[in-house]
Amino acid sequence: MPERSGTGPSLFRQIARRLVVFTLIFALLDVVIVLVTYARQPESLAQELLGLEARRVAALDDPANAVALAGTRNWSARFVEPDVAADAVLIDWTRREQIAGGYRISGVRALDDGASPRWLFLRFDAIGMRPFLPVIRNELIEHVALPLVPLAGLLLLFNIVSVRRVLAPLRRAESEVDGLDPENMALRLTVPGEPREVDTLVRSFNRALARLEASVLTLRDFTASAAHELRTPLSIMQLSLERLPDGPIKSELQTDADQMTRLVSQMLDLAQADALVVDDPAVVDLAAVGRDVVSQLAPKSFAAGRQLRFTDHGGAIIHGHAEAVFRIYRNLVDNALAHAPGATPIEVSAGPGPQLAIRDHGPGILPGDQPHLFERFWRKDRSSSDGAGLGLGIVKRLVDAHGGTIAIETPAGGGALFRVQFPDPSFTTK
Amino acid sequence: MRLLLIEDNPRLAGLIRDGLQGQGFAVDWCGTIAGAEAAMQVNSYDLLLLDLGLPDGDGLELLRQVRRRKDTTPILVLTARGGLDDRVSGLDAGADDYLVKPFQIPELAARCRALMRRPGAALGTILACGNVMLDTAERSITIATSPIEAPPREVDLLEHLLRRAGHVVAKAALENSLYAMDAEVTPNALEAVVSRLRKRLAAANADVTVRTVHGVGYALLAPVAAPAMPKAANA
Numbered sequence: 257m258p259e260r261s262g263t264g265p266s267l268f269r270q271i272a273r274r275l276v277v278f279t280l281i282f283a284l285l286d287v288v289i290v291l292v293t294y295a296r297q298p299e300s301l302a303q304e305l306l307g308l309e310a311r312r313v314a315a316l317d318d319p320a321n322a323v324a325l326a327g328t329r330n331w332s333a334r335f336v337e338p339d340v341a342a343d344a345v346l347i348d349w350t351r352r353e354q355i356a357g358g359y360r361i362s363g364v365r366a367l368d369d370g371a372s373p374r375w376l377f378l379r380f381d382a383i384g385m386r387p388f389l390p391v392i393r394n395e396l397i398e399h400v401a402l403p404l405v406p407l408a409g410l411l412l413l414f415n416i417v418s419v420r421r422v423l424a425p426l427r428r429a430e431s432e433v434d435g436l437d438p439e440n441m442a443l444r445l446t447v448p449g450e451p452r453e454v455d456t457l458v459r460s461f462n463r464a465l466a467r468l469e470a471s472v473l474t475l476r477d478f479t480a481s482a483a484h485e486l487r488t489p490l491s492i493m494q495l496s497l498e499r500l501p502d503g504p505i506k507s508e509l510q511t512d513a514d515q516m517t518r519l520v521s522q523m524l525d526l527a528q529a530d531a532l533v534v535d536d537p538a539v540v541d542l543a544a545v546g547r548d549v550v551s552q553l554a555p556k557s558f559a560a561g562r563q564l565r566f567t568d569h570g571g572a573i574i575h576g577h578a579e580a581v582f583r584i585y586r587n588l589v590d591n592a593l594a595h596a597p598g599a600t601p602i603e604v605s606a607g608p609g610p611q612l613a614i615r616d617h618g619p620g621i622l623p624g625d626q627p628h629l630f631e632r633f634w635r636k637d638r639s640s641s642d643g644a645g646l647g648l649g650i651v652k653r654l655v656d657a658h659g660g661t662i663a664i665e666t667p668a669g670g671g672a673l674f675r676v677q678f679p680d681p682s683f684t685t686k
Numbered sequence: 687m688r689l690l691l692i693e694d695n696p697r698l699a700g701l702i703r704d705g706l707q708g709q710g711f712a713v714d715w716c717g718t719i720a721g722a723e724a725a726m727q728v729n730s731y732d733l734l735l736l737d738l739g740l741p742d743g744d745g746l747e748l749l750r751q752v753r754r755r756k757d758t759t760p761i762l763v764l765t766a767r768g769g770l771d772d773r774v775s776g777l778d779a780g781a782d783d784y785l786v787k788p789f790q791i792p793e794l795a796a797r798c799r800a801l802m803r804r805p806g807a808a809l810g811t812i813l814a815c816g817n818v819m820l821d822t823a824e825r826s827i828t829i830a831t832s833p834i835e836a837p838p839r840e841v842d843l844l845e846h847l848l849r850r851a852g853h854v855v856a857k858a859a860l861e862n863s864l865y866a867m868d869a870e871v872t873p874n875a876l877e878a879v880v881s882r883l884r885k886r887l888a889a890a891n892a893d894v895t896v897r898t899v900h901g902v903g904y905a906l907l908a909p910v911a912a913p914a915m916p917k918a919a920n921a
Contacts, residue, residue: 566901
């Protein structure tokens with residue numbers, strides 16, 4: 257399976273980082289606005305500060321115990337009683353006045369702490385902005401942090417959910433792309449319709465696939481046509497060779513011509529195997545096909561001093577392509593004939609159930625060679641001149657086209673056993 | 687035995703014609719479907735050798751036309767097409783056999799002979815392989831010029847094997863034709879007949895061998911190392 261997780265940052269991290277940066281810029285802007293506003297309205301800043309101080313002092317039992325606000329001088333606070341007799345009513349007021357070396361803030365705040373209303377009078381002198389820091393901090397928390405943090409969180413959540421939803425077609429496309437391979441070039445990605453960006457990407461990817469398919473098919477056609485066209489000149493060459501006077505040169509040339517013939521046949525077989533789609537399966541009796549193959553190959557193997565045996569274990573019926581099954585058998589038997597030493601028998605069998613097997617009594621297959629056996633043009637001994645290493649590749653492709661599997665076993669007593677398992681015909685629809 | 691070879695490549699046609707003439711066949715050659723039609727009107731042939739890719743059409747079309755005329759002349763298709771479905775479609779169209787290029791002359795000649803021996807076609811009454819000869823009318827066996835006696839069942843068996851010399855004859859086919867439908871056939875009955883025939887042939891110094899292909903059938907093999915046989919790659 258291809259690696260699904262990339263190395264780049266995840267979507268969540270990307271969005272979160274952008275959102276944090278964005279929020280910070282926004283907060284900074286907010287802070288600047290707050291500061292500018294208050295700097296232009298020192299009166300309202302004084303009002304806020306006085307209110308804040310009043311609440312602080314009110315929390316104490318005795319205002320006289322209150323500690324002076326940082327950065328202030330002549331700080332005083334005391335409760336005042338309204339002069340009821342004079343019918344004077346105290347109201348909240350604030351005054352900010354310039355004094356020598358700074359400013360003075362004084363005022364009264366009504367404290368409503370349940371019992372009787374009390375009035376607190378506050379006055380202090382100060383220079384600069386330092387006393388206002390608590391006010392500004394409060395303002396920042398109330399007007400900047402409190403609204404922005406939940407908003408940023410919600411935005412993050414909303415962004416991730418919506419981006420994920422928008423990107424869902426991309427994820428589907430990703431899994432579809434993983435399913436692409438040269439054997440199955442007709443595959444196209446599902447066009448999502450929306451979002452338009454993914455839609456256009458998928459469409460242009462599909463157009464690229466169509467171009468690739470065309471070139472793969474051209475290549476495959478070329479292999480098939482080239483192999484096909486080579487057959488007539490090969491026939492002429494072989495028949496001309498037969499007319500030469502017997503001798504070592506003739507037999508050498510005939511061996512070469514046979515090899516070329518075999519290679520051309522295998523290239524054509526492979527091109528056909530690649531193009532095979534078992535879309536209209538017929539009922540194939542593996543035992544009947546196995547007998548056919550053994551009948552055809554037996555005279556050749558007798559001539560080479562070899563024994564071919566066939567055993568029917570019963571029930572070997574599949575849905576498939578008879579000629580393809582024939583070639584699976586034939587290539588496996590050819591492979592056994594080529595690799596097992598002379599005089600050892602080769603056992604071909606069908607069944608039990610939807611499977612076939614070819615067993616030889618040769619040296620067997622080393623575990624290290626197993627992964628390479630079905631690779632095209634792989635040969636254990638590259639210097640050997642028999643075969644091109646395509647036979648088992650053809651087998652693999654034909655078995656794959658049937659949805660079957662091929663396994664290599666080492667039976668008791670040595671040798672190699674190739675077992676091809678086909679899907680159970682009772683589960684496949686005909 | 688007169689054959690009509692329909693092949694558009696003149697060099698290949700020349701080689702095939704010379705080769706088959708060397709094997710005792712009379713061969714007429716033409717390179718087009720039209721030429722073949724004309725030749726068949728003038729002469730009657732024992733066998734057609736048909737290439738599929740012809741300049742004026744597909745050989746399969748000619749094949750269908752011949753069969754539509756109820757003409758049962760055996761037709762052997764010679765072709766460079768070895769596709770997964772080509773052999774089947776060739777046989778479906780009415781071909782009697784199918785041989786993929788390239789091939790060797792002995793193989794082609796053997797297939798031609800096999801086709802002409804088929805029931806309905808010109809039937810040679812003397813079957814021979816190696817030093818064994820069988821007169822199918824007289825039911826007599828001659829080995830190296832001296833006649834030998836054999837029970838009818840062994841003669842029948844030998845005839846079947848000789849007709850398909852170099853090829854495997856299925857056990858079931860032999861059992862069907864050697865025993866009547868209702869006869870009780872023990873599993874070893876055929877084996878016993880084969881074994882007796884083997885001994886008889888060996889005793890008379892026959893140079894052919896009857897080989898067992900386990901699980902499939904029997905084959906009569908000629909003494910020479912390379913009897914005519916199908917090439918694996920072209921099946």
